[in-house]
Amino acid sequence: MKLLLADPDRDFLKAYQTLLSLEGHTVTVCFEGTETVKTAAAEAFDAVILSAVLPRVPCADIISLLQEKRIPSVVLTRRKISAALLLNTPLANAYLPFPFLPEELLSLLQRVSDLAGSGETFPVGDARIDVSGFCIAGTSVRLTAGEIEVLQSLSAGSLTAQERLSPYMNALNQKFALAGKSVRATYQNREGYRLVTSI
């Protein structure tokens, strides 16, 4: 993959440029926002990995630009994954909180890339999920890779009890409501999360 890696920490840039290159990716690095915007606008990348805080340009502006160009983005953040983060606008395709292990970034990058290239859609109650578009089909409500994966598991059956899923479920329910859909993810005691359609 041709990747753009943007982070203000040069040591981080160097380490992950090397690591991603060892994985066979072509990596361009930027350490501040203006340069990132220029590079992303000028070249075609398969994905962009960027820090949530870059000098000079807000992260949201860069994500908007990447969405326009339909380039998947992975945002590296110091914040924890929460419903509020997943309800951000504009929304990146994935968020990865610091500190993380190399395999976590590599795995996430691969999953985002796979979803972006899948071209598939699948139904969830009265909604349809546009996987490669990272959104609820027919609406402007965007989803992250994590949310899509949760929905894929839910539509295949129920999800076991995992409290870490709570931010995703809360965010998804609000997004379904925003999209005017009646499907909701709820927890059934001792059965796990399930999709239900409210009347």
Next chain:
Amino acid sequence: MKKASKKFTLYAMLSVFVLLTLLLGIINGVNFTMAASDADRITQMISEQNGALRQGPEGMQIPETPVEGSAQSPAWNAGEKNRGRFGRQGPDSPELTKTVRYFTVTFDASFSSLTAFEISAVDQNEAVSWAQSLLTQQETGWTRSTYRYRVYTLNGKTAVTVIDQGRELTPSYRILLISVCGELLGLIVSFLTLRFVAQKLFRPLEEADRKQKRFIADAESAFKVPLTVINANTEIIERENGPSEQTGAIDRQVKKMISLVKELGSLAIYEDDAAMHTEISLSDLVSASLDAAATRFIQADITLTSEVAPGVMLTADDAAIGKLIAQLIDNAVKFGKTQAFFSLKQENGHVVLTASNDTALPDGSADQAFDRFTRLQNANGVSGAGLGLAYVKDVVKSLNGRVSANVSDGIFTMCIRF
């Protein structure tokens, strides 16, 4: 720190209250005791004069029987040089016979008679029945607030003398009123002064506490990227040169540090961010968390029971609430003996989350459960840093909720109300 400041103000206020009450109580107590003593001297004088104060040649009382060792009674022997402790108002005043308002009633087996009646506030019939009601009382005392009475024997009959001390007691009541007002004023001034002093006194400590929290938060944030970088570089070295003992050690230590930093960041400090608030299904979260922890309870030989009402919603930072519930569960698993109980319900418009477990802690020993870096008596040999419940308190407080913990009859109960 605010708690310490409030405690300081409360205890200081209590001290001021006790001191002022004691001081003013003694002053007023002595004052009223002296008033009672003066009144008793007058009733004694009347009793010694057969139930009636007699008019003397100079307008002073002349007792029928002079006081032993003196040619005259104390009431008249002093003239100008003896006006009593309070001048003309006291029982030693030469004006006593003109100012005292009283009546005396004598009783024998079937007959009662009004021996003296020098009062306008009551009529004679009322005086007799009033005196009769006092026959069963103590020898002397107060009646109808401002009247002093004496029950005594007069010529073989029972006599009751009642004197009106209303006018004489007025200054005492004024002093009492002034004392109460003074105490209230004193308490208000003390409260304002103490609050000011507490603010001055505790501000540096609050600032230090705030800086400590900020430092922990900054440290947690600052460690995140370096740890990620160290780990990435270790991975690069291993890929280029193959794994070694050294890179393995770095890798293990970095993973340990990542875990520590995550714990430090999540538990040592909680700073509420309204932007992170969203509506969450607390029922789902509690149920999911309890189900996920079922195996831990089984491994710990603890029977878990729960009552989770459906549809309980809360607007909060869901990640923080998730950690809060995880802490409650962790606490029950670590410190429960055989039983743990969780409940979630909506009560009078409030969300009430309760977690309880049987415990070896003695009753009333949970006061410090929420203090940072504090571990209770039963934490010996159990892993942890004493941050979990402090985190719970921080989260609950940030949502204007209330949290309490107590140990009663061997059950540790924590109740959270949002």
